[in-house]
Amino acid sequence: MITPVLPTYSRAPLHFVKGEGSWLTEADGRRFLDMGAGIAVTLLGHCHPTLVQALTDQANAVWHVSNLYEIPQQEALAQKLVDASFADTVFFTNSGTESCELVLKMARKYWHDKGQTDRIEIVTITGAFHGRSTGAIAAAGADKLTEGFGPLMPGFTHVAWGDHEALKAAITDKTAAVIVEPIQGEGGIRPLPDVCLKGLRDLCDTTDALLILDEVQCGMGRTGRLFAHEWAGISPDIMMVAKGIGGGFPLGAVLATEEAAAGMTKGTHGSTYGGNPLACAVGCAVMDTVTEDGFLDHVTGVAGRLRQGLEALVASHPDVFSEVRGTGLMLGLVCVTPVGDVVQAAYDAQLITIPAAENTLRLLPALTLSDDEASEALSRLEQVAQAIEKAKP
Numbered sequence: 001m002i003t004p005v006l007p008t009y010s011r012a013p014l015h016f017v018k019g020e021g022s023w024l025t026e027a028d029g030r031r032f033l034d035m036g037a038g039i040a041v042t043l044l045g046h047c048h049p050t051l052v053q054a055l056t057d058q059a060n061a062v063w064h065v066s067n068l069y070e071i072p073q074q075e076a077l078a079q080k081l082v083d084a085s086f087a088d089t090v091f092f093t094n095s096g097t098e099s100c101e102l103v104l105k106m107a108r109k110y111w112h113d114k115g116q117t118d119r120i121e122i123v124t125i126t127g128a129f130h131g132r133s134t135g136a137i138a139a140a141g142a143d144k145l146t147e148g149f150g151p152l153m154p155g156f157t158h159v160a161w162g163d164h165e166a167l168k169a170a171i172t173d174k175t176a177a178v179i180v181e182p183i184q185g186e187g188g189i190r191p192l193p194d195v196c197l198k199g200l201r202d203l204c205d206t207t208d209a210l211l212i213l214d215e216v217q218c219g220m221g222r223t224g225r226l227f228a229h230e231w232a233g234i235s236p237d238i239m240m241v242a243k244g245i246g247g248g249f250p251l252g253a254v255l256a257t258e259e260a261a262a263g264m265t266k267g268t269h270g271s272t273y274g275g276n277p278l279a280c281a282v283g284c285a286v287m288d289t290v291t292e293d294g295f296l297d298h299v300t301g302v303a304g305r306l307r308q309g310l311e312a313l314v315a316s317h318p319d320v321f322s323e324v325r326g327t328g329l330m331l332g333l334v335c336v337t338p339v340g341d342v343v344q345a346a347y348d349a350q351l352i353t354i355p356a357a358e359n360t361l362r363l364l365p366a367l368t369l370s371d372d373e374a375s376e377a378l379s380r381l382e383q384v385a386q387a388i389e390k391a392k393p
């Protein structure tokens with residue numbers, strides 16, 4: 001018999017009743033070190049006092065009014081994002097998927113309004129993940145996302161990850177835009193090297209194709225810069241954001257230059273909830289915290305120590321782990337044994353990790369992770385490696 005909740009998820013039998021910083025308490029009282037942050041969402045840890053304050057203050061004022069009216073919290077958050085990034089303008093959504101839908105529309109409208117109505121193709125990279133809407137699954141293109149849901153939205157060209165020549169060939173005068181994740185998240189923490197991102201920017205400049213970055217997972221300070229593309233010294237025309245921006249409150253955004261956003265005039269797009277006062281009050285508190293002096297230095301510092309420990313872990317357990325990948329606090333451990341077994345062994349060690357493609361274990365902790373907590377995560381991972389070695393035949 002079908003469960004009351006549509007059974008689309010495979011869930012671990014864990015039920016957390018309280019969160020505090022990087023720690024989650026299970027109903028049975030066990031404390032878990034959270035190195036997953038709800039898939040890179042609880043950016044400042046659980047129940048960060050500043051966010052709790054921002055949310056409760058706003059909850060006591062007004063929750064929702066709709067975009068039929070002015071929303072000062074939304075304007076404030078947009079201003080903060082514009083001030084801190086390449087963007088001139090921001091649209092607020094409730095998720096990464098919704099941000100994906102808008103970037104697809106924005107790219108096509110841009111060329112439509114230039115009179116190039118056949119310039120509708122969008123180039124993406126295999127192994128990408130852009131969300132679960134029909135547009136987002138067509139964009140990513142993997143069978144595991146699209147099977148059974150056809151006919152899919154047409155117009156996407158999928159280029160193999162790491163194949164520069166194919167990418168060059170795929171971008172033509174029919175290409176409206178290219179969408180890439182600077183670091184693939186679900187795809188197994190696969191960073192696009194800075195030179196590739198620079199090369200891609202150049203390619204887009206020569207062909208006029210719009211460069212759209214999906215920073216839903218890697219953005220908002222996770223890599224030690226506010227946005228991951230800053231490491232490569234380039235900027236996109238349009239960018240998708242979600243996950244960490246709300247620190248756990250559902251919030252997403254599309255950032256764009258004035259030029260790229262030119263087609264999105266009154267009535268061309270909208271959202272009932274998008275940018276509502278509760279979400280934007282929390283988003284402002286997240287932005288203020290992440291852009292505080294020294295905050296990103298903390299991320300880089302703790303990430304460096306964590307990474308060093310992970311490299312040592314890989315070196316001492318080559319039969320369990322083979323490689324460390326990623327930047328800042330977006331780290332992947334490529335596993336030799338099935339990643340599902342490693343995630344399970346980590347649960348036994350009261351450590352929360354997240355599996356990804358390419359048999360990769362993801363570590364996406366809160367950016368407030370302390371050095372002591374990073375050490376604790378490493379010692380629990382050592383325990384995990386030993387347990388897996390012991391269980392091997």
Ligand SMILES: *Cc1c(COP(=O)(O)O)cnc(C)c1O
Nearest residue numbers: 095096097129130131185216217
């Ligand atoms: C999670 C994710 C999305 C989809 O976001 P949702 O909020 O789940 O809709 C899109 N792109 C990337 C890179 C993601 O990691």
